[in-house]
Amino acid sequence: MKFALVGYGKMGRQIAALALGRGHTVVSIDPVAVDSEFKEISATALNGVDACIDFSHPSQAVSNLTLAAELGCNVVMGTTAWYQNMDEVRKIVAKTQIGFIYATNFSIGVNLFYRIVEASAKLMDGFEEFDVAGFELHHRKKADSPSGTARTLSEILLANIQRKQTLLYGIADHPLEPQQLHFASARCGHIPGTHEVIFDSEADTISLKHTARNRQGFASGAITAAEWIVGKSGFFTINHLLEELISNKRK
Ligand SMILES: NC(=O)c1ccc[n+]([C@@H]2O[C@H](COP(=O)([O-])OP(=O)(O)OC[C@H]3O[C@@H](n4cnc5c(N)ncnc54)[C@H](O)[C@@H]3O)[C@@H](O)[C@H]2O)c1
Known part of the structure; x- marks a missing residue:
């Protein structure tokens, strides 16, 4: 799969390394990071992308989601502290019919x-x-x-x-x-x-x-969420994914 890392900071870099190791391809989108491939979310940046994985800044979470959703791209939202806008986010997801999953902690x-x-x-x-x-x-x-x-x-x-x-x-x-x-x-x-x-x-x-010993647990969970959200439509939390993981372990 191909993932766009929206926010190429500590988490974005960790996710990039792990995702490549799992056989995925990635592009990075970050207005500040000097080595990011794209500076903003656009149709060009999201060309062929299966899901955006957003670990950016609380103030940017909703606008990033809006841009990605309008381009029809699924979103894994790792960025925290946007939760006062939950109703707005639900409406955007319902309108654009993307797959959206968020967690306060993806570990x-x-x-x-x-x-x-x-x-x-x-x-x-x-x-x-x-x-x-x-x-x-x-x-x-x-x-x-x-x-x-x-x-x-x-x-x-x-x-x-x-x-x-x-x-x-x-x-x-x-x-x-x-x-x-x-x-x-x-x-x-x-x-x-x-x-x-x-x-x-x-x-x-x-x-x-x-x-948490390092950021690996967050990054690994976010990639699992990205793999899981592709092909789905609607608003999900990590609990939906966790229920599936727990029931698979019990089989
Ligand atoms: N849900 C989880 O499991 C989890 C785990 C760790 C961190 N976080 C959250 O993830 C977020 C990022 O954490 P971090 O440690 O990687 O921070 P960081 O500061 O190292 O990296 C954030 C990056 O986002 C970039 N950025 C800012 N605005 C942007 C925009 N509009 N579009 C794209 N990129 C943008 C910044 O330039 C920076 O490079 C924080 O909200 C943090 O609380 C969540």
Whole structure:
């Protein structure tokens, strides 16, 4: 297959290397990267392309999707923090009938981690003596905070633990109310992404932690998503892909 890497930064380059290794061809589209083949999304750049894989910038996600969709190209959206425009994106996908898949985190390991956190939250819902919190660490150049993955983890915890009703991201500069869920962020060095959820009682702490060792997990998952979306039409999330992967493993 042929994929267009929209955004040829840290993720785009990692995806290019892995995709070539899997026998795909790639083109890069990036207005800034000096070695990108194209500077903008156009019919010429997308000639023969089966899917765009977008890892660019939160402010560019919707306009990139619009351009690709109008040219009839499927989109894998890895860029985060555009989610306030979800309704608009759904409309564009419905109108143009492309295949679209997004994930706050394309790592299959992280998506399995979501399932583990969900099952744990359901279990811990009944154990009120345990408080719950989360935190995430990323490299110091990350544009958004909290991470998309932290947002998804927070939503999972809120949906499954009744005693947690409201979310506090960032700094807790006051004593927390019992119903507040605190999910904190720190930025440091080159960390590709670490997420931890803890359940804490007077006697002990249970911690669930996912550590990305590098960007390979995100890149590999995004390529799997691109292979999967080709030939489909409509709006999908990584959960649709994950369900298929899990049921294939059970066969
Ligand atoms: N969903 C996931 O699994 C996952 C994993 C890692 C990173 N991300 C997200 O992916 C995005 C990119 O991450 P990164 O670490 O590669 O960033 P990066 O800064 O290394 O690279 C981004 C690149 O996008 C380019 N760019 C900016 N505007 C563009 C546009 N309109 N069209 C094409 N290219 C454009 C920039 O010039 C830059 O080269 C961020 O939103 C990040 O949070 C998502």
